[in-house]
Amino acid sequence: MDEALYFPKKVYVTKDSRNSFITRRVLENTGHLPVEFITDSRELIEDVLMSRNPAGEGKKLLLVTHQRGGYVKPCPCTPKYIGCNYFIINTELNCPLDCSYCILQLYLNNPLITIHANTAELFRQLDDFLHKNRNRTFRIGTGELGDSLALDHLTDRSSELISYFAEHPNALLELKTKTVNIKNILAHDPPGNIVIAWSLNSEKMADEEEIGAPAVHDRIQAAHLVSQAGYRVGFHFDPIIHYEGWEDGYAKIIDDLMDHIDRKKIAWISLGSLRFPPALKPVIQKRSPQTKIIYDEFITGKDGKLRYPKPLRLRLFQRVFGDLKKAGGGEIPVYFCMESRDIWMDVQKKTPRSKKEVEKLLTLPLGANDF
């Protein structure tokens, strides 16, 4: 298992975060790197934004600062398609991996790898949020605006979150990653409401498009270790990419997955096809000139994003879903990320009436896949 850990070229700490616990931990773990304490991060951010490759340059610098806005937010999902009632915790921003299709390249208010250090405020906001939602079970995760574990060797954030959520069983915490950075996870007792999830792709797409991410087999190996340690695991085939030979490419990964992971340990699998706002296309063209995936045929979906035409999406989903079933994953809850009711119905022969129903499907006890 190839464990190439991320280290920036330089660490910046805003003065308000200087004494926070997580800052001290980050500085301990990056002791060999140059550090600069700054009063205000705006000038630094503007400087990186000005560069020819803000997303690329931003990955080289680590900013430890306070989160000024809310830590907990509903997942933005996409308008006019079925969502899954997911909530996100913005503990980190941006990701050291460099996937060609990554939407974060477009969110350029701050391109630096950013760790939010006001942890006391994070837990205060989580307390509030969980108290308000004490009568429901829902899913929440940190992997939307960054990779949940890519910085874990610097922050040990996972331990804090796992310990916290162990005391709050009405929430399912998902830590979503493409890395194999699981040392801290394995060092912890696994509470039942923690799901460690991996984004998977075919080996070819991972090699060509997910630059800096471990091989897919290594991710499955990491998931195997984590599930053996007692955690529930999740998988996201997202984005499924259409290319010559995609059928075999994804079938191979599904076989690998089912060969190595006890399906009873799989909390959910999501499927999503490649989609992106039109504004991301020139960014991908510039940052990943070798990629061909953006030159496939796309339509403008109901949400304004470019996506494969529906018949092609159906083929992709039906095949991957069918392969999962064939490989023995028929009982695993499968949901679609940002898809229409028709797709649910045509692939799974059932469709949720609302995002609450999706939430219910994914928070049911293991093996009770029915809605």
Place this chain on the structure above:
Amino acid sequence: MKLLEVPLDDINQKDERFRFSYHFDLHKLLISIKKFGLVCPLVVVKRDESKYVLVSGWKRVLACLELSLTHVPVYLLDEQDDCRAFLLCLYENWAARNFNILEKAEILLNLNGFMGNEKKIVKHYFPLLDIPATLTYFDTYLKIALLDPTWKKIIFKKKIPLASVQLLTEFSPEDREPLLPLVLPLNVNKLRQFLEDLYDLSKKTGDSPKVLLSAPDILSVSQSENLSSLQKAEKIRSLLRAKRYPTLSSWKKSFDTSLKKARLSKEVDFDSASFFEDGEFTVTFSLKNKRAFQKRLSKLQDLISDEDLFSMFKSFSDG
């Protein structure tokens, strides 16, 4: 600054070091000069003994030349630093009007030549020019400044928006050459689609745009003697679209064929919104009176037995 009256010939019209505007409509200025003379003096600097270098007033100089004026009023600027002289010209114009894409490109090319500090230029002058302050835009505008004059003229005349011009700069000069007669007749939206499809196709296939435009089907259109330049441009645009989106184009074709077979009257329109994304079709029809309404309904009623038409519904909504 000294106000002088100088012979027009004493202004070195070959020295364009401060110039950033090249495309002028002189019509109104000619009328004004004819009526009242040149009201607003030019701004010049002296760089050698014999000739003046024009800092500001190219449009006025061209108008005066056209009117065969021999002498013009000038302000002689006592400024030895070219960069400062250029900034004077820039601010003078900036205060009076908006710059077009080509002028912004020339301004940045000049500033780069005078200052050579790209970060400083981006930070200080991009907000002035209303350009997002990134080096990526700096590169784009420099590429625009280096386009050849024929393309610049087209960009100016057709008011081509930045996104399309940006795309154009991505083509090599050799690839841009065969494009010229093809995009010239198109409106700006179709021009953008043309460039986008050609660029994407080139990336997808690995063939250069020049090679793609030399394909037999495209050559037969571009070399046809029976088609006007607009017809050629439109046909080639459609061919490129079909190559860029073969599946979607074939669906559209078969959708149109099915509708044609159903022999709907012109007043009835079938539409598949968002490339069949909804799996739904919209039927609209117009009418003038109750009789026409009955007629349309009866025609639509007949369609229910049209198996071909409804098999098309199935194929597009289910894939």
